[in-house]
Amino acid sequence: MNYSIHFVFLIVCSKCIAVNINRIVVPALVELGTESVILDCDYNTGEVPGPGLVIKWFFNGSTGLVYQWIPPLQPQVIGLLKGKVDMSFKISDEPLQAYRAIRIINPGTHLSGNYTCVVSTFIAEDSQTRSMLVYSPGKSFHFDQEKKYVFLVTLKCVAEYLYPRPVLTILSKGKPLERAITDMRMDSWGMYTVETTALIHDDDVTSPWEEFVCVLNLPLANYTTNRTTVYYPGLMPTHSASIEVKKPMEHQANSSTLRLECTLLVTLFLSIYFTL
Incomplete structure (x- = not known):
């Protein structure tokens, strides 16, 4: 009978001093450039807080x-958060809750991952995990057309400083252009630059004009944006191509000037010769 009473006492005591995490708050998506984010771990320690209370946060x-x-x-x-946390931040005025949360200053893309809060005492422990993605929608995103030949135009779509891995697609009448070529690069900071190009022949455009759309998508961040450009078939080559055409003409003009100068010199010499 004494053993039964002791067993019941242990069960009651364990409930009094149990550790339970009520909820963990970690923002799922954070745009690069955000001033700060707060990771919170709301817990309770029962009616009588157990000895040896420790709150820990782990990354991945x-x-x-x-x-x-x-x-x-x-x-x-x-480790990873050293120098990135506001040490003066308190989430509560209660002595056993004050510093349960962390305020991260200027989170970068390298802080994307899984965050686990562990609350433990000498008797009990509880933990929960949530993920956070710090994404970058890019510093520049433009969609241009360049025409070097009469019947061909090159569509070029470029986006820079992106995270995570982007998808860049050129659409014609709502469908991806199958002949588009995509080049993707990643710098030493893990940021992506992506360029998609497509060559369009005037015969492919069946109306007086066509609107092409370049769609930028960051699938993991659930982020999408786009740019458009309108092409009119039959236009002459762009200005950059015209400059290339003019170069031989400039060279020809310079040659004519030289010949004129030579003719004047010969005429002057002959005039002086016959005078003598």
């Missing part, structure tokens, strides 16, 4: 400890 697994708070000590920032 149990080996990526980035934040630790052992009340009543000051929190510690470790």
Whole structure:
């Protein structure tokens, strides 16, 4: 009978001092350039807080400890988040809740990943995980046309400084151009630059004009935007091509000037010769 009473007592006590995470708040999507984000871990420690309370945040697994708070000590920032956390930030005035959350300053794309909050005492432990993606919609995005030949136009769509991996598509009448070519590059910071080009023949345009659409998509960020350009078949080559055409004419003009100068010199010499 004594063992039964002891067992019931342990169950009641464990409920009094249990650790439970009510909710974890981690923004799923954060645009690059955002001033700050807050990761919160709302928990309770039962009626009687158990000894040895520790709050930890991990990045991408149990080996990526980035934040630790052992009340009543000051929190510690470790590893990836070092220098990126507002150490004066408090989410609550309660002594056992004050520094459960972390305020990250100017989050970069390298902070994209899974964040796990672990709350533990000497007796119990609880954890929850959420993911955060810091995305970049790019610094520039433009869609141009260049015509070097009478019946052909090149459509060029370029977007720079993107994250995560983008998809760039040129549409004609709502359908992707099958002959479009895409070139994608990634810099040392993990940012993408993508360029898609397509060559269009005037015979492919069956109306007086056609609107082409370039669609930029970041699938993981659920982000989409576009640019349009209108092409009129039959137009003459663009100005850049005209400059190339004029170069031989300029050379010819320079040659004519030389011949004229030579003729004047010969005439002057003969005039002086016959005078003598």
